[in-house]
Amino acid sequence: MAVDTLTFSAITLVYLGVVILLGYIGYRQTKGSDDFLVAGRRINPVVLALSYGATFISTSAIVGFGGISAQLGMGLVWLTVLCIGVGVLVAFVLFGKRTRMLGHATGALTYPDLLGKCYDSPFIRKISAVIIIVSMPIYTAAILIGGARFIETTLSIPYDTALLAFAAVVALYVVLGGLIAVMYTDALQGAIMFVGMTVLLVLTYVYLGGIGAANSALDSLAPLVPESLAAAGMTGWASMPTFLSPIWLTMITTMVLGVGIGVLAQPQLAVRFMTVKDDRSIHRAVMVGGPFVLMMTGVAFTVGPLTNVWFMQNGGTLAVDAAGGNVDSVIPFYINSAMPDLFIIIFMLALLAAAMSTLSSLFHTMGTTIGYDLNPLVKNGKPSMTAIQIGTLVMIVVSTVVAYALPANIIARATVIFMGLCAAAFIPAFAHALYAKNPSVMAAKVSITTGALAWFLWTAFVHAKESAVLGISDALFGVPSVLPMPWGVVNPIVIALPVSAVTLMVVLAIEKRAPCTTTNTSP
Template identity: 60%
Template sequence: MAVNTLTMTALVLIYLAATLIIGYLGYKKTKSSEDYLVAGRCSHPVIIALSYGATFISTSAIIGFGGQAANLGMSLIWLTVLNIGVGILLAFVLFGKKTREIGHRLSAVTFPDLMCKIYKSPVLQYIAGFIIVVSMPLYTAAILIGGARFIEPTLGIDYTTALILFAVITAGYVVFGGLIAVMYTDAFQGTIMLIGMTVLLALTLVAVGGWTTGATALTNMADLVPKALASQGMTGWTTMPELGSPIWFTVITTLVLGVGIGVLAQPQLVVRFMTAKDNKSLNRAILVGGPFILMMTGVAFTVGALSNVYFYQTSGKIAIDAAGGNVDAIMPLFINQAMPEIFVVIFMLTLLSAAMSTLSALYHAMGTALICDLWGRGKECALSLKAHQAGIVIMMVLSTILALLMPISIIARATVMFMGLCACAFLPAFAVGVYAKAPSTKAALYSMVTGAVVWFVWTAFFHAAEAKPLGLCQALFGKVTLLGAPWTAVDPIVIALPISLIVMVVMQVQAGKAQPAATAV
């Protein structure tokens, strides 16, 4: 690492101290269960926007997806279109306001609790809580590993210690300060991320000679696309992949649709809507949220793609070759080689902020799901602060163990898998629940279970990216996937979400027709 270790360590320690102090302020403001679970339902619009954005954007969005843009090109910009259009505008305007109103009226405190109260079905709360408690630790483990990998060389401590320290420090302010502490620290971390990504874009454009010069140079590198990628449909870094090719399916179905739509029904993000005092707060949060996301994913994808120009001009290699074939190593390598020393420090703090803000939200969502929605559902104990604190500690320990034990090939897919599962299982029932006058419990139940089951089957038996590391199809049928191309590249969300949606809509319409008849009888 180019940066003086002492400087880096000092700045990381100052950052951690500031985070803990802000977390402590959140703790001091936490007086009731409602404060702990939904931040007292009176969060400031800027805090809501930054917390939502910082929770949404994890290290993998910057490092992982930035690396993917370096490898696959600027076509990933379509994910930014969905991140802003769906993840902010649609989410806040169509779902956020209704979620806040209903959540306030029904006194819902978690996403499964909201579903239970809308549909008047404890079973739905159990199912949603179960999906969260089972799937979210995998995503959490991925964030933990990303953070520990950064802390290990930065502070010069071994990987296991780094992982445990990272988990314990983040859980510390979540356990004591609840959602107020989480959202306060998110806002602080979101601000650091915004500064870091803005400077990154400016310095990258300087490094490649400005936008048009850099983009033209990248366009002229099209004949350098590796043969393995070209044979699968990649045509260059400034052009879309060939329509219907394996790379087109990967970019469009997995990266753009999978992550772009998946964000709509993520429990830890839905809860942010319930922290707003009124719809005015959500309107104001949109103003900050849109530009924030543009500066996160838009910058990461642009910088990732343009890094090819820098590496080619300085070493004669494209980015993926310069990073030794490791997509996740491209962005850190580019930062270390192309940026001034002081920015390396700023960017490292940006990454730490991205990891901690997502991690704290996941701890809170998992812990409250375990206590409020599973163990203590319907009981007074579910509203006890101590019970929730215990729940967060239990889920933190489980996620840490998972991070230490799970194979990295599975963990690497965790972000996409989690978002896909959330969308397939929750989105249709959530959307109908907040809009229908008489939402059908049976429809929601069938839609949720169908979405989750079809998602799992397609993930384990058809989609090569997950089926291969999971190994279930290989063990049962002696082959990696049950179908060949192009199905192996079609993301589970493209199959499972429409099925879940059809089940929801058909059963909801049937229930609507049956209701007047039943009344007449």
């Protein structure tokens, strides 16, 4: 369906104008490093909630996981449960308040800086920064791909043009305005996302004859499950896969646990807790963040499977087949095929908002990490704004290059890869830093390194989706996965996170705890 060019241009110009205005306001309010790095520690709780939610929910959730749910069914709704229970309630109440308190007490400006100061360990700061710089460009590239693919599909412009223009627009206000500009624009983009996803859910059910008729029609498609998916345990789009089948293990360990737990150790999210002035602001933010995440993920994982009903009724084919076999194209293709022109424009803005909000946060995180945490020229913990801005530009270029190198069907998987590695490496040490009176430096070092190593070994030699692509296992042992099924579909987080936690507890049990103050402000 063609989009009315004049209407699209007018709405898009208004949107970009408001984004630029908010970026300019952020730029004018950015007077020093505290403003650029942690938004001056005075952000409104509603802005915090919308910024957190918009950063968390990206094109990965809407396009990537929406497409996966179109392929595998509504079982992914369990991820919504974890996103709210863990990603909002646990993250804000148990992690957020302590992160805010320690961030203020230590004067920490970034996530690696916070860990380094809590443990009074330059090594922990540096290794955390290295993990971020190595892994985050993969996730960032996936977000770039999601936004660019929708622009390509909607406006019929070359993918390369869409990708480069998309990255350039976001780079503009991130480099100039810092975290204040990022969070202000996030709040706007979060509001647009909420409206777009709400209308998408309503229109989908209206087109399919109502909730009851749509869900009944989806259930009746069970006999059409592709033979390969049925053999792997899929029972239909309205039911869970067979317990412990390959698809069940993939859905639960990779999608649900990988993202639902991985959110607790996301550097770009954790730093947001250091942008508010008190615990009351965090409590108020929960009341906005919970419903927001419910709508964003719940709608994507509901509409995704229902696209099969629409495509069957209007073309006699399943959604993934209609999208040319690329799960990342299902949601964009459905929107352009089923929705009226005006909503295509609104949803494109919602999708761009989702991508831009997450991209801006990732660009900012990578820029501060390479320009501050890993910058050997930083003296006495005093950041250089110029170095951070240059670092941000460098990582934007790197992420764009990575986006060109990644294969199709990668958006959801890249998200899981990044979040799983962060969870395995950081969660035990992060929790220990937040709640121990004298956190053990050695325990944290061992936990972070063994967690990251366990994650890499399982990824390179066992988890077939990645090990087959990397080729290390095949080169050394002649097989893509060194362990038989079902281990080949068990996500690395299921192994690496317990390894990380156990090693931390073992070290704590056998060492004489060295005194460490959580208020030490040395880098």
